[in-house]
Amino acid sequence: MADNKRIKKQTTIKKTAEQPKSKSRCPVFKKCGACQMIDTPYEQQLRKKHAHVAELLKPYCKVESFIGMEKPEHYRCKVHSVFTHDRKGNPLSGIYREGSHEVVPVDSCLLEDEKADAIIASIRGMLKSFKIKTYDEDNGFGLLRHVLIRIGKNTGEIMVVLVTVSPIFPSKNNFVKALLKEHPEITTIVINVNDKQTSMILGDKEKAIYGPGFIYDICCGMKFKISPKSFYQVNPIQQEVLYKKAIEMADLKGDEVALDCYSGVGTIGLIASPHVKEVISVEVNKDAVKDAILNAKINEVKNITFYQNDATVFMQQMADSGDKVDLVFMDPPRAGSTPEFIGSLITLAPKKVVYISCSPDSLANDLKLITKGGYKAEKAIPVDMFPFTRGCETVVLLTKTN
């Protein structure tokens, strides 16, 4: 009931003020290119995205209304800013111009958490007095390359990651003191050393210079540890809506064995664990599996097992050994699953499949194969995880027909 109420509330979308045609809501819209729908009123964004998903899924099932956000701005709780300087040596921070390494200065972004943007602005403002030079990609001089902020929306914890080319950060204690004076809400500060010529933001070495070096967030009543490199959805409000929908659609009775494929840091499996007998999770990324095991410990979940493996290989092994599962959650990356994974899924023959997708195109491709294998798509619900962009997240329930 509470869930229904919440969803109802979320679907009554407030009108965002329409902007005059000539002026974009974002001054760097053209240079950045991340928000394809920045100047489209929110309801219209949802209508457009719904039409796109509905068209792709037409052969399989009807698509319910998009679950939008009540306040679609500033949802990103993971914010990255690249640091450089102008010709006079004044520090600049912002984003890379699309397809290049030129930095477009950004002070505030409509997608990003406002506190994160304010912290980035403070750091930029402090650099001169601390004589900290920003890194120069052309000649390799300077220290500070990037700042990454991660916010635990439901815990209020804030992590600041200073990405530098060297582990030696001059007057680091005073720098920490000055930053905390401006933003006492920061709970941890980490120096991450990236001395390679690479497009990756984070390097391998890191050291907490204030606090524990990680934050926690809470999602659907479970606590999750977020380290600088952990995968965690960028929109925590809609993440909770999405996972609740996935669990609700699975209609769990408590005696099921559930498989969570492409499990990341264990989120869906852990959230489902109180509602089933057992969860088996599989994920290819070693660090994510480590985090998942830790997350199970933190939440005292005992009925979950994590396997680090390629999901297709794991699924084939499960199918070959004649294992039985009642339900499969699958949340593959953008490219979708593989025909071999789906072949094994069909052999495994769970009663239900809950497919969580971040790409309607690959979802449609995979649904074609799953429905051919004796499953019916019962319903599809799109959740707006990425307002102002083309991104569409959809949950689909499939049931076995024979």
Ligand code: SAH
């Ligand atoms: N379910 C998680 C993560 C979804 S993102 C969540 O909701 O947070 C997709 C995940 O699939 C990533 O963690 C990625 O590392 C993993 N992945 C990608 N290819 C994979 C493969 N071949 N086998 C298993 N996991 C894979």
